[in-house]
Amino acid sequence: MSKLIYILLGVFFLFSCRKDLIENITPFEFNAPDYFPTLHYSFNNNEVTQEKFDLGKRLFFDKLLSSDNTISCESCHAQVHAFADHNVALSSGVEGRLGFRNSPTLANLAWSPSFMWDGGVNHIEIFSVAPITDSTEMNETMQNVIDKLNADASYVQQFKEAYGVNEVDDQAMFRALTVYMMMIVSDESKYDKWMKGKTSFTQEESAGKDLFEQKCSSCHSGALQTDYSFRNNGLDAVFTDLGRGRITLEENDYGKFKVPSLRNVALTYPYMHDGRFFNLRDVLDHYDEGIVASETLDPLLTSGIPMTEEEKDAIAAFLETLTDYELLNTYWLNQ
């Protein structure tokens, strides 16, 4: 009898050293539906672990990242608003200073090839430098942030457990924040349930989907409703914000902004880079009859997108199916 126990234990220990078996039982990993586009972020240098995620989450909610300890990432990217700001056009940083563009949702960033409305940031890992150091956002220096984290023994311990570093450094901090943000995957909307064959659309939603595909999907394409391109969608004749042109310095790019994903669009109002439209109907009206001509206006919009009021109702009903209420209630994304 005791011999049998030894053999069983031996077999168990043998297998416990096999990496593939350990990985198969890891309860915490990055997952996404197969109908999503090709993943952009490579986890090669930054595999998801529970320790990294927990650290990233702590940092995401920590106001220590700002100069006067009043603003955290979550201040402008709140779970109840699908990780966009609290329905304000522009976000308030330290001392109530206003930024100059609307805070977008952070959901599904793992698929995004560039960041910011103008695509100026080329990698999610170094995205966080911008809000941390911007004088109208967190207004802090990277050195101060790292010093504050190193002064907190519990952070030092957590960084060691997550990244094996003896001292907090910015690379580990950025990577931890990245793991948290990558895990914000919105894939439980009614649209997703329909994609998985678990539910059906109402007649209006179904009509809206067809109209959306005819009228909107050349830019808002694919399962995330964006082709990630930069386009001028006819907001202004004179550009107070050069958009993509601010980055490339090419006149050809003036007034162009990134086509946003429409996931959770019903929750993330106001809309456009400056938050000028407060409801979805205003946006649809803009495409129908509000397009303003300019040098860089997208050729697809020269005559606008004509829609009847009934068609707008149907498209709005379809856009509502992109709302992911489960994302708002995912307990493990919360503090």
Place this chain on the structure above:
Amino acid sequence: MKTIKFFIPLLVMGTIVLSSCRKEGCTDATAVNYNEEAKKDDGSCEFVGQGAVTVEMSHVWGMSAAPFDLNTELIHPMTSDTMTYSTFKYYISNFQLKTAEGTWWTHPESYFLVDHSAPASLNLSLSGVPEGNYTDIRYTLGVDSVRNVSGAQSGALSTTNGMFWSWSTGYIMVKAEGTSPNASSGSFSFHLGGFSGANNIVTTKEHSFGATLTVTKSNSPKVMLSTNAARMFHNYGSISAGSTVHMPGATAASLADGFYGGVNFVGIQ
């Protein structure tokens, strides 16, 4: 007694299995006894036949190689601008040494931020150089495009060094700031960078020693380079026409071209 009999072998087995999961050995890929399977370094790494080379940077002002320093009034030899620098920093990276046999040895993770206010940063230490004779040196002024597009970096490339543009990703590869009565604002601030297309300022340079640099375990020779800070304005001219550049573009490229032309080989020691 029966229970003890049971537990002792169990304990021994557990310990063996546990330690076998974290295989120990040399984990440094540059060591001769590098063990690919080792997860934990046991201090057994052996580095046979390696030495170090120090690249010593010196900063000068103008063709006459007048001394350059911060917080000192300098007259530009070509534009006659009066300039007092408060900051003078730049990246130099990707060092390679050419062996007498004609092959290039590449220094791994070769990124240095030279900061005039920190004298130690002017001595760039290349470790792990294989013993042998070398005839040429090659290096990159700036930070190669790969490191500008690969996310969070560490060491000299950490964002804590303040040499990084947050709103339009990329390294500030050269930073020169100070005051000048010739600038309309009274101060100058040149932040040069750009790693793609026409805005690329990343420049590779190569110098022949004209002699042989011998590296042994006990001998750590020096390669001396000099940087002429004044040469930044070689193409650009007087800062009275503009004293702030904070983004990549044609102006930054012209300033960088002038500046990088002023980095030269002095000798070996």
